[in-house]
Amino acid sequence: MIGRILPIFVLLLAGGIFFAYIHPTYTGAVAIQRAKLKSYDSALAAAQTFRQKESELVQRQEALPENGRARMEVFLPDGVDNVQLIVDLNALASRAGMRIADFDINKTQFKDEIVAGRVAPEGAGATDSLEITVSALGSYSAFRTFLEGVEFSLRPMDLVGLTIQDSETGVYTYEMTFRIYWLR
16 A cells, blocks of 8 residues: 555655745746846847957948048047137138138037937937037028038038028128037
């Protein structure tokens, strides 16, 4: 009789140990640790991919000629120098035959908006912008020359607002709002 009861008792004991100890441990604490390990592994893989991409970009940057790097930093700098920006706009205006009367600077930020022909990723904040309002006096031909100078300058600037006050003398007052971009 013990020969029949003992195997059933051992099976019940094994099932009890499995359901009372092994299964909760394996699906509880062990499963949580496995999930953490998996997330750490994916973070390590992402870090490795980032390091590879970073080294590739550094190599590409070092391959650029020195004047190319300088032009790229002028095109999209990592900050904005308000004084230099005003000096540059004033120089463009004086070359075009216009006189700058006033400047007003307003810093704004854009998320998930088209910036310089590309969509800035939401939350990434890759670029920042600055709006500057310039009041200038000059003829229409001087104004066109000034806008051509802005168009062909290395800094990406968008003309986002324009107001023209009429004049009988042929010297108009232009109020222009430019949006200037830079990398964060």
